Each structure stands twice: as structure tokens, then as C-alpha cells.
Amino acid sequence: MAKPLLAVIVGSNRRESINRKLAQAMMKLGADKFDARIVRIDDLQMYNQDNEGNMPAEVVRFKDELARADGVLIVTPEHDRSIPAVLKNAVDWGARPWGKNSWAGKPGFITGTSPGAIGSALAQQHLRSVMTGLGMILLGGEAYVTFKPNLVDDHGNVGDEATRKFLQGFLDQFAFLVGRLTVEPARSAA
Numbered sequence: 001m002a003k004p005l006l007a008v009i010v011g012s013n014r015r016e017s018i019n020r021k022l023a024q025a026m027m028k029l030g031a032d033k034f035d036a037r038i039v040r041i042d043d044l045q046m047y048n049q050d051n052e053g054n055m056p057a058e059v060v061r062f063k064d065e066l067a068r069a070d071g072v073l074i075v076t077p078e079h080d081r082s083i084p085a086v087l088k089n090a091v092d093w094g095a096r097p098w099g100k101n102s103w104a105g106k107p108g109f110i111t112g113t114s115p116g117a118i119g120s121a122l123a124q125q126h127l128r129s130v131m132t133g134l135g136m137i138l139l140g141g142e143a144y145v146t147f148k149p150n151l152v153d154d155h156g157n158v159g160d161e162a163t164r165k166f167l168q169g170f171l172d173q174f175a176f177l178v179g180r181l182t183v184e185p186a187r188s189a190a
């Protein structure tokens with residue numbers, strides 16, 4: 001049976017993003033449970049309602065990738081105690097046009113890291129509020145990760161054992177949630 005397909009969104013467009021490194025380490029950590037792919041958001045133009053009738057190719061691709069996914073993992077930094085603009089832009093494109101909300105009914109898991117003590121907590125809380133409003137079915141709990149130099153080691157694994165166990169627990173719960181909400185996909189029969 002095919003593993004559930006996970007769309008992974010990184011809320012940063014920075015080349016050396018610590019959240020992208022964490023996302024990739026989590027993809028390795030959950031590789032036995034998910035077939036995970038990073039979905040680009042850094043090439044989406046600034047949302048403009050005028051363009052909804054003729055959506056840019058990158059937006060069409062983005063929404064297609066969301067449509068195919070059984071679940072969405074969002075790994076985000078915090079910018080000015082809230083959601084980074086590049087991520088909010090992607091959220092808005094995903095939500096539109098009216099009647100074509102890509103987020104509704106999708107299982108979602110939100111996490112993220114920052115060097116600050118509260119590990120992107122406020123960005124995650126704001127994002128939870130937005131995504132719940134858009135109809136995503138979010139995994140409960142609080143997955144705030146304070147960035148430390150060994151968070152992701154030279155082999156791309158979560159370096160700290162306690163953090164690895166902490167995130168593994170969330171990934172296990174998320175696999176369970178996605179499994180409960182996913183009707184056996186036509187994808188696996190194709």
C-alpha cells in the first residue's frame with residue numbers, strides 16, 4: 001500500500017534556512033510513514049485578487065501539489081512575532097479563489113524553530129488560527145523547537161536525542177491522524 005503523500009511547506013525563503021534544514025530532517029525521521037515532498041512557495045508572486053481569474057503557472061502548480069497531498073506539514077520561522085510574509089502569501093493563494101480553498105479538510109501539522117527561547121510559538125499560534133479558519137484539521141499539541149547548533153547534524157538528522165524523540169512522537173501522531181482521515185487513495189490503484 002502506498003504511504004500517505006505529505007506536502008512539506010517551509011515558511012522561509014532564506015538560502016540557509018534553519019527551518020528548511022529541520023523540515024528535511026523531519027522528512028528523514030518520518031520516511032517510514034510518509035512519502036514527503038517539499039512544495040515551493042518562494043516563487044509565488046505577491047497575491048493579488050485581480051489575478052485569480054488567470055492564475056500564474058506557479059500558483060496552479062502549488063495548488064495542484066496541495067490537492068494531491070494527503071497531509072501538509074508546515075515548518076515555519078517567526079517574523080516579528082507572527083507568520084513570515086512569504087508563508088502568508090502562500091496561505092492566501094491556497095485559500096483562493098472562492099470555492100477552491102486548497103486547505104479545507106486537509107490534515108495539517110505545524111511546527112518550526114527559531115533561536116529565541118519560545119521557538120516560533122507566536123508564529124505557530126497565529127498560523128493555527130488562520131489555518132483552522134480555513135478548515136484545516138490540525139494536529140493538537142505544541143511543537144515549538146528552540147534552535148541550537150546541533151539541532152540538525154552534519155548528516156541531516158535531528159541531532160539532539162530529546163528533540164528527535166519529541167518530533168518523532170508528533171510525526172507518529174500525525175501519521176495516525178492522516179491515516180484516519182485519508183480515504184484509500186485512488187492514487188495507489190493507479
Ligand SMILES: Cc1cc2nc3c(=O)[nH]c(=O)nc-3n(C[C@H](O)[C@H](O)[C@H](O)COP(=O)(O)O)c2cc1C
Nearest residue numbers: 012014017018019020077078079080081114115116
Ligand atoms: C524580519 C525578521 C523578523 C524576525 N522576528 C523574529 C521573531 O519575532 N521571533 C524570533 O524568535 N525570531 C525572529 N527572527 C529571527 C529568526 O528566528 C531567524 O532569522 C531564523 O533564522 C529564521 O528562520 P530561517 O533561518 O528558517 O529563515 C526574525 C528574523 C527576521 C529576518
